[in-house]
Amino acid sequence: MTSRLDRLLPWRRLLALGILSMNRRNADYILRYNPRHLYPLVDDKLKTKQLALAAGVPVPELYGVVETQYQIPALHEQLGRYPEGFVVKPTRGSGGEGILVITGEVKGGYRKSSGALISKEEFEFHLSNILSGLYSLGGIPDSILIEQRIDFDPIFQNVSYQGVPDIRTIVFRGIPVMAMIRLPTRISDGRANLHQGAIGVGIDLKSGCTLAGTWKGALLEQHPDTGGGIAKLKIPHWDTILRLSAACADLVGLGYIGVDIVLDRSKGPLMLEMNARPGLAIQIANRTGLHQRLKKIEALDKVPASIEDRIRVAKTLIDSKII
Template identity: 50%
Template sequence: MDWISPRALNRLGMLNMNRRNVDYIARYNERSAFPLVDNKLKTKLVVAEYGVKTPKLLQVVRQQHEISHFKEMAEDLAGFAIKPAKGSGGKGITVITGRDGDDYIKASGARVDSPFLQRHLTNILAGLYSLAGTPDVAIVESLVESVPSLAKYSHQGVPDIRIIVFQGYPVMAMLRLATTASDGKANLHQGAVGVGLDIGTGRSLNAVQFNRPIKLHPDTGLALENIQIEAWDEMLEMAARCYEATELGYIGVDLVVDATQGPLLLELNARPGLAIQMANGRGLLPRLRTIEAIRRPHFSPQDRSRFAMETFASL
């Protein structure tokens, strides 16, 4: 569909932050479950019990003395990602995509040495990137290599897919593409591109950067129409399963499509942002109300994702 102005989106059911916080997050998300999704390590361990795949865990660094083991573990690795377990918004994540002698090559192309990475691990343990500034744990994961069909659209970063799941039903989705402005991170507030996705097919709809409509990626120059997400049915079902895993009624599920492993869960968010509406050119409220009106909810993740595909497909 054509681009719709923010004023028109309001009339079409734009969910604002106050309503999101009061009517959906506070009402449907038990605060006791927040620590689960606010901690990437806990998330990985829990969702695995529900058949949701995540990047392979290579090492967990909990104490300062364990950092020396990191150097030994990473000696023969060409790529990996270091993440603070309780970080948010991509803060503190360092992605290594290659090696050149003793140097590690970051996704941006910058070179860093082993002492740099060890200092970074120290900062993570000190809580420099954690949500509340409290001591944290560092996790080292295998490198995600995006499928070429999506990787070509992103600039110095792995493209990911954000899916809003309400009461176990996927209700809205977007593809997030890294840019120079976002420093290789899929963060819309920092300048990543958001591409709305048709829930019914996984095909692209509209695209925005800084909440303004765009047709081409600002760095790659590629047109953002006619993008097709691979394994779309599987991704929606994975997102739906995260409802059982967390018991959170309103969550953001962040997935990637790995070239060899297929769809993988990156993380969950109990307070997902609202820019997804701009990327889709339509508001969340009508879809949320549709789910609230269901008298006999679907029991299985497969049935819920199938219902969503049929009900929220773009016409």
């Protein structure tokens, strides 16, 4: 109920809805449940990938690692072997920055997922910037991952614009609590980060069906670029995705984590990366407060050991219906 008092003191309403604030996320969840010494496992995408490979968690194939400037010019020849394209990522990047998705080679350069061309010189400059630490946390020198480009599941064909949609699941104490799918738009330049202009669409944890999306703070039923309907899509392999997310959280041992998963046409769900400081926009996408769900899980004395049990807990504890 929106009483007059609530209008006067708007935070009362947010509190009642259990909306997690940035300060609370940091103070009560990240600082409390994420031991700092485990951060490198997720901040360094190469380490994450190695951990995942060792544990048998499916990930996009790694084509190569670039660690020094002089490796860059020799790269073109090696990359010629991947006509279907590839992805360049800073190993320690954050917020999707510095990621370059190449769909193929053209004369004198490459084609980006947006369709724009990038000259070989610009490509080398971009890679050199990554190595210098331009996109890394704290500006420390970085390395570059070159990975398989995801050929995403056709179900998303109509609802993403030049890029790979990914599924972000927040996992708390090993239990998935909230999920959304992030759809790239023209504005986001093919990237799936909400603050870069991608669309966030909430997902019902029980059924794996999408809810209505939010884009730039407004509700959305259709993709702004493709016109495809984004609500009520059934996400394939949903239970696998939940299991994978929970397993990834176990892998790194962080208590509050965001797991990003992509759906490959042939390989199914692949873990893309993990984030020890997952953003709050997922609440807007789901139109539900995270805090109320987190509190329920915090109240549990013991979290079940098996992943199946945890997902059952998630599905019973969490009531994903729109408020």
